[in-house]
Amino acid sequence: MAQDAYAVPLSEVAAVWPEALGRLVLPPCPYRGLQAFTAADAQAGVFVGREREVKRLRDMVKGQPLVVVTGPSGVGKSSLVAAGLQPALSADGWSVASFRPGVTPYESVARALLDLEHPGANHSLEQLDHRAQVLRKDGFWPVASRVALLTGKRLALIGDQFEEVLSASPDTEKALGFLQHLFPPPDTVQDANVRLVCTLRADFLPDLLELPHIGPRLQDRQLNVSPLDEAALTRVIVEPAQLAGVVFSPGLAEEIASEASKAAGSLPLLEFTLTELWPLQRERQITFDSYHGLGGVSGALNQHAEKAYHWLRHQLRLDEPRIRRALLSMIRARGGSSSAVRVTADRSYLGNDWYIAQLLADPDRRLVILGSDGPGTAEIAHEALIREWSRLSAWVEEDADFQQWLTMMEERARDGDVLSATRVAEAQRWLDERQPDIPHDVADLIELSSVVILEQQKTQQLLSESQELTEQLRERSAELEVRQRYLHESNVKLEEQAEILAQRNRDIEVKYTEIEMAREVLEERAEQLAVSMRFKSEFIANMSHKLRTPLNSLLLLAKLLTEDSEGNLSQKQLEFAQTILSTGRDILQLIKDVLDLSMAESGKMDVTATSAPLAQLAHSLEATFRPLTTEKKLAFTVRVASVLPDTLLIDEQRLLQAVRELLFNAVKFTESGSVELAVLPAGPDIPMAIREQLLEAGSLSRPDGELVAFSVTDTGIGIAADKLPVIFEAFTQADDMISRTYGGTGLGLSIAREVVRLLGGEIHAQSEPGRGSSFTIYLPLRPSKLPPRTFALAEAHDDVSALFPPRGPDASGPDRWGNLEQPAGKRPRSDIPFGGEKVLIVDDDIRHLFSITAVLEQCGLNVLYAENGREAIEVLQQQDDVAVALIDIVTPGADGLATITAIRDMPAFAGLAIIAVTATAMKSNREMAIESGASDCMVKSAIPDIVLPLLRRWIE
Numbered sequence: 001m002a003q004d005a006y007a008v009p010l011s012e013v014a015a016v017w018p019e020a021l022g023r024l025v026l027p028p029c030p031y032r033g034l035q036a037f038t039a040a041d042a043q044a045g046v047f048v049g050r051e052r053e054v055k056r057l058r059d060m061v062k063g064q065p066l067v068v069v070t071g072p073s074g075v076g077k078s079s080l081v082a083a084g085l086q087p088a089l090s091a092d093g094w095s096v097a098s099f100r101p102g103v104t105p106y107e108s109v110a111r112a113l114l115d116l117e118h119p120g121a122n123h124s125l126e127q128l129d130h131r132a133q134v135l136r137k138d139g140f141w142p143v144a145s146r147v148a149l150l151t152g153k154r155l156a157l158i159g160d161q162f163e164e165v166l167s168a169s170p171d172t173e174k175a176l177g178f179l180q181h182l183f184p185p186p187d188t189v190q191d192a193n194v195r196l197v198c199t200l201r202a203d204f205l206p207d208l209l210e211l212p213h214i215g216p217r218l219q220d221r222q223l224n225v226s227p228l229d230e231a232a233l234t235r236v237i238v239e240p241a242q243l244a245g246v247v248f249s250p251g252l253a254e255e256i257a258s259e260a261s262k263a264a265g266s267l268p269l270l271e272f273t274l275t276e277l278w279p280l281q282r283e284r285q286i287t288f289d290s291y292h293g294l295g296g297v298s299g300a301l302n303q304h305a306e307k308a309y310h311w312l313r314h315q316l317r318l319d320e321p322r323i324r325r326a327l328l329s330m331i332r333a334r335g336g337s338s339s340a341v342r343v344t345a346d347r348s349y350l351g352n353d354w355y356i357a358q359l360l361a362d363p364d365r366r367l368v369i370l371g372s373d374g375p376g377t378a379e380i381a382h383e384a385l386i387r388e389w390s391r392l393s394a395w396v397e398e399d400a401d402f403q404q405w406l407t408m409m410e411e412r413a414r415d416g417d418v419l420s421a422t423r424v425a426e427a428q429r430w431l432d433e434r435q436p437d438i439p440h441d442v443a444d445l446i447e448l449s450s451v452v453i454l455e456q457q458k459t460q461q462l463l464s465e466s467q468e469l470t471e472q473l474r475e476r477s478a479e480l481e482v483r484q485r486y487l488h489e490s491n492v493k494l495e496e497q498a499e500i501l502a503q504r505n506r507d508i509e510v511k512y513t514e515i516e517m518a519r520e521v522l523e524e525r526a527e528q529l530a531v532s533m534r535f536k537s538e539f540i541a542n543m544s545h546k547l548r549t550p551l552n553s554l555l556l557l558a559k560l561l562t563e564d565s566e567g568n569l570s571q572k573q574l575e576f577a578q579t580i581l582s583t584g585r586d587i588l589q590l591i592k593d594v595l596d597l598s599m600a601e602s603g604k605m606d607v608t609a610t611s612a613p614l615a616q617l618a619h620s621l622e623a624t625f626r627p628l629t630t631e632k633k634l635a636f637t638v639r640v641a642s643v644l645p646d647t648l649l650i651d652e653q654r655l656l657q658a659v660r661e662l663l664f665n666a667v668k669f670t671e672s673g674s675v676e677l678a679v680l681p682a683g684p685d686i687p688m689a690i691r692e693q694l695l696e697a698g699s700l701s702r703p704d705g706e707l708v709a710f711s712v713t714d715t716g717i718g719i720a721a722d723k724l725p726v727i728f729e730a731f732t733q734a735d736d737m738i739s740r741t742y743g744g745t746g747l748g749l750s751i752a753r754e755v756v757r758l759l760g761g762e763i764h765a766q767s768e769p770g771r772g773s774s775f776t777i778y779l780p781l782r783p784s785k786l787p788p789r790t791f792a793l794a795e796a797h798d799d800v801s802a803l804f805p806p807r808g809p810d811a812s813g814p815d816r817w818g819n820l821e822q823p824a825g826k827r828p829r830s831d832i833p834f835g836g837e838k839v840l841i842v843d844d845d846i847r848h849l850f851s852i853t854a855v856l857e858q859c860g861l862n863v864l865y866a867e868n869g870r871e872a873i874e875v876l877q878q879q880d881d882v883a884v885a886l887i888d889i890v891t892p893g894a895d896g897l898a899t900i901t902a903i904r905d906m907p908a909f910a911g912l913a914i915i916a917v918t919a920t921a922m923k924s925n926r927e928m929a930i931e932s933g934a935s936d937c938m939v940k941s942a943i944p945d946i947v948l949p950l951l952r953r954w955i956e
Helices: 010-016 039-044 051-063 077-091 105-117 125-138 140-151 172-182 202-210 230-243 252-262 266-280 288-293 296-315 320-328 347-360 383-388 390-398 400-415 421-437 440-563 571-601 614-631 652-668 688-697 721-726 736-742 748-758 846-858 869-878 896-905 923-932 944-955
Strands: 066-071 094-099 154-159 194-201 222-224 368-370 377-380 610-613 635-640 647-650 674-681 707-714 762-768 772-780 838-842 862-866 882-888 913-918 936-939
Touching (some): 039 077, 051 077, 051 222, 066 202, 077 094, 094 105, 105 125, 140 154, 140 194, 194 202, 230 266, 252 266, 252 288, 266 383, 296 320, 296 347, 320 347, 377 383, 383 390, 421 440, 440 846, 610 614, 610 652, 614 635, 614 647, 652 674, 652 707, 652 772, 688 772, 721 762, 838 846, 838 869, 862 869, 869 896, 882 896, 896 923, 913 923, 913 944
Parallel strands (some): 066 222, 154 194, 635 674, 838 882, 913 936
Antiparallel strands (some): 368 377, 610 647
16 A cells, blocks of 8 residues: 655654754854854844844944944954844845955946846846946946836945955055945035945055045045954853753853953854854853864864865865865965955866865865856855964965966956066966966966067067167268278288287297196106105115014013013013013004004095994994993993994995094093994084085085985093194004003094094094093095095004904904904913924024024924924925924025915925915915915914914914
8 A cells, every 4th residue: 555755854743842852953154164154143042142233333334334343353343243233234225235346346236236127037248247237437336226126126245355445456556446436525415315334454444544645535434343352242142042942051151151251253153153053062062172172272173174185185085286286276465364355266277276275165175155146156165274383374275376466467467468578587487386376367468478479579580680780881981981991000010910919929829838838847856756746655664564573573562571471570670571562562553553644635445335323333332442441430322323224335444444443542532431333324403614615525416415424422531623624643542641641642533533534534622621521523424435445555553454364274253353452352262282393484584583483382392493494395395294484585596475385385395384475465365375385374463362362273
């Protein structure tokens, strides 16, 4: 059987069944969000708090032809005239029409007059254009009087947001003309049946008064509207809710009113907050929790707008530039968000972004109003949104220049004014940067102006060329006469000039010869300088080795004396031996420092870039200096910034050499406190002189190149400011007292600086006496390459284990390429006893032979020796149980390398352990020794704690 179905509103069901549904159905919201109140709201009783202003405005309209309602943005001017004045005038028998000036103010007034003349009719574009032309010609008051006469009614026109007259166009002349047509002079009598009411933001009033003859027209015709006080705001909150049967928690309405009274533009913010609160009521009551959850009056609008923005960005995946463009197309600003006004944007201008305007106009978002100026138009819901939504306000500030320019261009496009060349150049810049944001009519104007200017330029060029040709013909006629007269003189001058040129050529040849001679002299001197530098480096290197050979022997013997293995030395004799050992070490260190500095200054120090792990570098340095700081009871920290890459393209050994020097000085000159090594990205506080030096040296390719800083900071004695410039000079310390107190040669920082410069970096020092020092090494974080160097030499120190990795049956153990400055190894010689094994030493230096023999025999080895290679072979043939042979690669009679090769060629000694001994720690010496057949290689200055474990490994 068929049954009928009926749709019944839920509110009606709730009315007849209040017990069950009355509190589940929300009554209609009496608040208007960002929208202005209307006459319907006044009739419904929800527009409250402005009764006094409505009465005063009504009285002013009766006595004045023009009334301008002014006040700050957000005080409710639009609501006052729409929901307060308009119903009152309608009740008095007035016909009322409203308009907004927009960018075409004459057309807006024309439409309002046509609405009064033909209520409810659609007006054609021809009618609008004709009425606008009449307004421009005759003015507003004669045209409005004729309409009042034709309709037989009293007419009231309400012009809302009149600041658009000033903000829509930068052309003050056009704004002045329009206002003079609308605002009657104070000494004239206007038709009593016509009234004009305008609303104007107070911040635009000074601009209005600056226009000529406008100020007197506003005299006694202003109604200044101030923000509502807390009592009135409380009424605005409570009374509309009471009409719907909804109450606020006790004290909540007063708190909301108090907060709203402190906010600029409080009324739209308050209405928006109340609108947002309405659906959060529970059992017809609005609570504190709901209010605070919205962020209060100050945060509700921004929170709502941000939700809408994030909904577009993250749920609909719309790009921020599209959202920004859509919103900014509905705003025009003269100088930032504080002066911004909303304008209508056409669908054709928004293009694909019209979709965004539709989404923002959805009832759940209500940030945009569609159709406010006809179909296919959109505008921002309220100016408070521009002010209070921090994101939109920031966009407006950023876009202020473009907005101001676009406003001017739109006005020029409407009037069809061709742009000047300067304006075209400016427009072309904006067109290149913001083409999608420029309307078609503006783009067409720019193109048309460009064509017109180009044609004008061509015409002007043709005219200039014609005038120039005429002038040239006249000048040439005169020149022909002059040339005839001066022809002879010219020939004479030419002959004189030819002679002068010939003389100059001869002078040039002489100069060229002199320059060539000078160049040859410079080349010769440069070659002499290079030879001199080479001789200097070779001399220093040779002298250092000549000095170190006897010095090492002396140190070995002194070390044996200090150990007093037989126990027959007195305490005073042991102190003498220790003094000899300490002094010898200082001399050896000085020799090494001089050689280091010499090689660095002459560019002969090898730089080999590898990927050095920063964490490993830091760990190595910490392991080296932790015992020293612990012994002195200093706090020692090592920090490596996590933002740095894992590895650094650098010569690891050279970098360690420089940082060790800085850490060594920090520990030496710090008696208490702390020492810190920090590896960090160089911050903006890096001295500009450092960057300039690195740019000049080619280490940085651009001024903002990234740098890494190795900073060593201590709390030591510090350095006076006047001494900082000289501490990096060779053989220089801050003062003589430091040298006497702490020792040292004054070469360490000089060597460190030269090494760092070879690595493409620079050292910077900061210090304060008594407070400590900070030395920072700045290096390129990602160098393309290190500075090229020739003559690949190892460090001047004998410690070159990084260049010569251990070889042999057991590659672990202490570094046998150490030097006498190194502390004793973890295994003293007494822990390495031997059982009478035979060791052959081939060396012509009796001093070295004596010292090393004493050490080896003391440890239980049987030492055989030979002065040259020939004797060495004879000894081996006679003693077939030799365990290890130590052969100096430079021996008389037969070269050491040749001796090693000859021994290896003998089948009986193919398995003999042969250790090549070299006076220098050059990488090439080791390579040649290994190629000749040596089992391993060591330097002559190696300490016993290095030599003995080495012999033990090969004997075993």
